[in-house]
């Protein structure tokens with residue numbers, strides 16, 4: 603048992619639990635967890651250094667675009683990893699592509715569409731709530747993005 607502050611997400615503890623099991627020589631071959639303990643990052647990391655098979659549902663996309671069922675969530679964009687850009691449903695190609703860290707310190711790619719394209723877009727309300735700025739996408743790194751896309 604591990605007690606954590608209320609602000610600590612369950613998913614942040616998955617690796618901690620695995621390491622504690624390793625330290626006690628109790629790491630199982632399979633670890634079955636609930637939704638809160640798994641994301642695409644763990645699906646990859648659990649397969650490699652620890653040789654553990656992590657089984658559990660990945661949390662669904664919680665963006666407002668996904669919830670609206672009319673919005674343009676990430677899967678509506680075509681990502682070109684080689685040329686480092688994304689193309690939206692309207693056929694517009696993004697302007698910038700930068701790597702940064704997310705709130706948990708994981709590296710992510712931030713892709714920004716072109717402001718003139720988004721401001722003039724006839725379907726903007728399905729894509730962004732901002733009336734004056736461009737759509738910004740946050741992508742996990744390619745192996746994680748592709749692992750999640752297969753789920």
Ligand code: SF4
Pocket residue numbers: 674690691692693694715719720721723724725726729730737
């Ligand atoms: S708002 Fe921008 S990114 Fe979204 S569909 Fe329109 S042009 Fe493309």
